[in-house]
Amino acid sequence: MTKPPHRPAPSAQARWWGSGIAFAVLAMASLSFSDATSQWVLLSVSPVMVLWFRYAVQALGTTLVLGPLRGRAMWRAHSLRWQLLRGLLMVSCSLLAFYCLQRMPVAEFTATVMLTPLVLTALARFVMKEQVSPLRWLMVLGGLMGAMLVIRPGGQVDSSVGWMALTVVLTYAVFQAVTSHMTRTEDPAVMQLYTGWVGWAVSTLLVLNAWVTPQSGQEWVLLLLVGLAATLGQYLLIVAFSKAPASVVSPFLYTGVGFSTLLGWWLFDHIPDALALTGMGLVVLCGVVSGRTQGARKP
Template sequence: MPSPDHPHPGQGVALAILATACFALLDTLSQFVGSAVPVLMAIWTRFLVQTGMTVGLLLPRQGRSLFATRAPGWQLLRGALMTTSGVGAYLSLQHVPVGEFTAILMLVPLAVTLLAAVLLRERVSALTWALVAGGLTGALIIVRPKGSDLNLGMFLPLVLVVINACYQIVTSRMVKTEDPATMHFYTGLFGLAIASLALPWSWARLPTPGLWLLVALLGVFGSLGHYFMIKAYQKAPASRITPYMYSQIGFATLAGWIVFGHAPDVWTVLGIALVAVCGVLGVRAR
């Protein structure tokens, strides 16, 4: 039912699903351009476009309050984590199909629970521990070596889960004092600044203007995805939205199938289903 704080929960769910579609397109496009564009050059372009779009979308509504922050150090840390996550995702997608990659990333909510128990000494139920174990089992089924394809890059998404879980913990601390739109702006700005430091050593001439357009679309899809999520959380509570975030697995699997012909086998589908079920039950168990 609608509440005074979240008057349009149905709209919030729709916006969240739209955001997951944008994120799936972002990951699919990252995999598509990954073999031709250096990673830091792609990340720099993404954050450049994202920062420009954030200002264009949010500044007219919020004015100078968009730039007001009480925690510049935490903003920098969040930007550094986002940049590390972007680099890790870009590299991971050179080794793991986008659908499977997305499914593994859906372990992040369970990883946040695990880190909260270990680092913050929060009490976690036996059911939640079982769901964490089940989700990790699903991820290992997804990344299992197929024939002689074993390489360390296949396990990069699991490292990325930990990085993204740290990002979520930092975010949960910051939302108590910071405006979500301001956080989104500074994350892009600091990500752009960090990527700019390495840009002179990673710049490469791209062979076609079309490739530049595709790289720029990384920023478009990333910015729109985060913008839609901000609006979604304004319309509906997180507990209502989070289960629908798993629709990103479906979008990413479909995109990977269409663009790359990556049709998941039976074991991969089983692993994806296990991650999704454990993730949704984990949200409801909290």
């Protein structure tokens, strides 16, 4: 008679999931720091320059970590075309994000980007033909209403830049869908490696006619911090989802709104107005409820 598969005790499972939650919160803190630092350095450096440094750090850092461990095997990918597509989507998303951060506060930008899981719901229904419950559709509508309060005409955010932020959301949602598809056959570390080098290659082409050597040590440090924080945040997210189910981790990704609001106040003395705060809260609430609903219906 075969023994049933070992299952961790509830207390051990709680600790395991707790570590996933902790890594998710640390990831959002790191990514929020990267965005806030980007906004600071964009006061004196062009978005294309910031983009180049962001991906140069990821490409070099990932290679230095994986190289001694895997050698040439670190380049082994199941589908090179999907790797290139993922990299192009990510670098496009990053460039749009930097242009947005030049023109809108980091807290409002982060809250708008948090629409991504809700947009993925629509992609799941119309592209991947998954069933979506009426409650989750209601959460999508609520999240969009919240975003409209954040980027409304006459508010603290230029509405033209707000629409650009929604383009970031759509691009990032497609990126997440591609990532979800690729994880069935691809190694996450290899995906990070290819994304870094594709991003570096594209940004190098863009920066050839726009390169301006940073004029101060502070600019060099800030540019390196942008790349380090973004790379660390992406890595911590992978660790978080490896330690706990998405339904457990996802609600804690919305802590990024809090971190970004705090950093925006600390660095730029900016506090969102009442309607923007209401919209940000609505986006977070709808995202958390949608994530919990999706997790509850899985076996």
